[in-house]
Amino acid sequence: MEGKVELVHHEPLAQDVLDPFPEAWYVVAESRELACGELKERKWLGRSIVYWRDSNGDVCVADATCPHLGSYLGPSGGGKLKNGNLVCPFHGFEYDVSGKCVWARDVKPPRSARLKRFAVTETCGLIFAYFGRDTEKPRWQTPVFASDHSARAIRRMQFRAHPQTTSENSVDVNHLGHVHGYAQIEQLRETEVAGPFLFSSYSFTRNMLTFGLRSVKLKVDISIGVWGLGISSVEISSASGISIRQWVLSTPVDGELIDMWLIADIRDLPNWWWLKSVIRSVALKLASQLIARELKLDVLKDTVIWRKQNYRSRPAYSALDRDVSLYRRYCEQFYRQIVT
Numbered sequence: 001m002e003g004k005v006e007l008v009h010h011e012p013l014a015q016d017v018l019d020p021f022p023e024a025w026y027v028v029a030e031s032r033e034l035a036c037g038e039l040k041e042r043k044w045l046g047r048s049i050v051y052w053r054d055s056n057g058d059v060c061v062a063d064a065t066c067p068h069l070g071s072y073l074g075p076s077g078g079g080k081l082k083n084g085n086l087v088c089p090f091h092g093f094e095y096d097v098s099g100k101c102v103w104a105r106d107v108k109p110p111r112s113a114r115l116k117r118f119a120v121t122e123t124c125g126l127i128f129a130y131f132g133r134d135t136e137k138p139r140w141q142t143p144v145f146a147s148d149h150s151a152r153a154i155r156r157m158q159f160r161a162h163p164q165t166t167s168e169n170s171v172d173v174n175h176l177g178h179v180h181g182y183a184q185i186e187q188l189r190e191t192e193v194a195g196p197f198l199f200s201s202y203s204f205t206r207n208m209l210t211f212g213l214r215s216v217k218l219k220v221d222i223s224i225g226v227w228g229l230g231i232s233s234v235e236i237s238s239a240s241g242i243s244i245r246q247w248v249l250s251t252p253v254d255g256e257l258i259d260m261w262l263i264a265d266i267r268d269l270p271n272w273w274w275l276k277s278v279i280r281s282v283a284l285k286l287a288s289q290l291i292a293r294e295l296k297l298d299v300l301k302d303t304v305i306w307r308k309q310n311y312r313s314r315p316a317y318s319a320l321d322r323d324v325s326l327y328r329r330y331c332e333q334f335y336r337q338i339v340t
C-alpha cells in the first residue's frame with residue numbers, strides 16, 4: 001500500500017561500545033578534603049553520591065537518594081549531618097556511617113531503610129569507593145602503598161573517555177614514541193596479569209622540562225600497576241636519583257565524561273643544579289608541581305586521540321600489540337559484575 005511503511009522484525013546492530021561503568025575502585029576525594037562533620041556530594045558513575053566522615057574518622061560513601069521516599073540527601077538538597085549521622089531533609093530520618101537508619105522521628109526506623117553504600121578504603125591520602133555487583137562486598141582490595149612521599153602535586157581534568165581506554169595507554173607501547181616522543185623504549189618485564197591486577201615495566205628516554213629553564217633528557221625505568229580500571233600507579237626511577245610514584249585515577253562521571261586525577265608523589269630527586277639552589281622542601285614541592293605538569297602535558301596529547309576515538313572490540317592488531325590484546329582479555333572480568 002502506498003505511503004505505508006511496513007515494520008519488519010530486525011536484529012539490532014551489534015554495538016561496538018563498552019559499558020561506561022566497569023567494576024572497579026574509583027577515587028571519591030582526597031582525605032584532606034573531608035573533615036569530620038562535613039557532608040559532601042558529587043556526580044559519580046552516573047549517579048549522585050553523598051560522602052561524609054563521622055567523629056571516629058569513618059567515611060561513608062552512599063547513593064544520595066533517601067531509601068524512605070526518595071528525597072535527595074546531598075547538602076544542596078538540604079541534607080545535613082547531626083552527631084555524625086546524615087539527616088534527610090524530608091522527614092528527618094537519620095542514617096549512620098554503616099548506612100543504617102538509626103532514628104525516624106516518632107516511629108521505629110524501618111528495617112529496610114538502609115542507604116545504598118559503596119565499600120570505602122582510604123590509603124595514601126585518597127578515599128576510594130568500590131563499584132560492582134555487590135557494592136558493599138568488593139572482589140578485591142585497593143593496593144596498600146606506604147605514604148612515603150615527601151611532596152605531592154595533583155592535577156584534575158575532565159574529558160570524554162572511558163577508563164578502560166585511559167588505562168590501556170600504559171600497555172600500548174606502540175604509541176609512546178609516536179604520541180609522546182619517547183625514545184629507546186625497552187620492555188623490562190613481561191606484562192603479567194594476576195586476577196584484577198596487571199603489571200608491566202619499561203625503560204625509555206624522554207625530555208623533562210624544568211620550568212622552561214632547560215630541557216633535560218632522562219632515561220627512566222617505570223613499573224606500572226593497573227589495580228582495576230580506576231587506579232593505575234607508575235613507579236618511576238632513574239640512575240640520576242629520581243624516585244616518584246605517579247597515580248592515574250580515572251572515574252566515570254556520567255557515562256561520557258571521566259574525571260582524571262594525575263598525582264605526582266615525589267620520594268627523591270636527582271642533584272639537578274637548580275634544585276641545589278633552593279632549600280630541599282621547596283625543591284620537592286617545586287619538583288612535584290613540575291612532574292604533575294609534565295604528566296598533564298603528556299595526557300593532553302592522549303586526550304586529542306581519546307576525544308574522538310571509537311572503541312574497536314576486534315582491532316586489527318599489529319605485531320607490537322601483544323600487550324594490548326592481553327590487556328583487553330584482562331579487562332573482560334570487569335564487565336561481568338555490572339550493577340544495574
Ligand code: FES
Binds near residue numbers: 068069070091092
Ligand atoms: S524521604 Fe528521607 S526521610 Fe522521608
Ligand SMILES: [Fe+2]
Binds near residue numbers: 302
Ligand atoms: Fe599516552
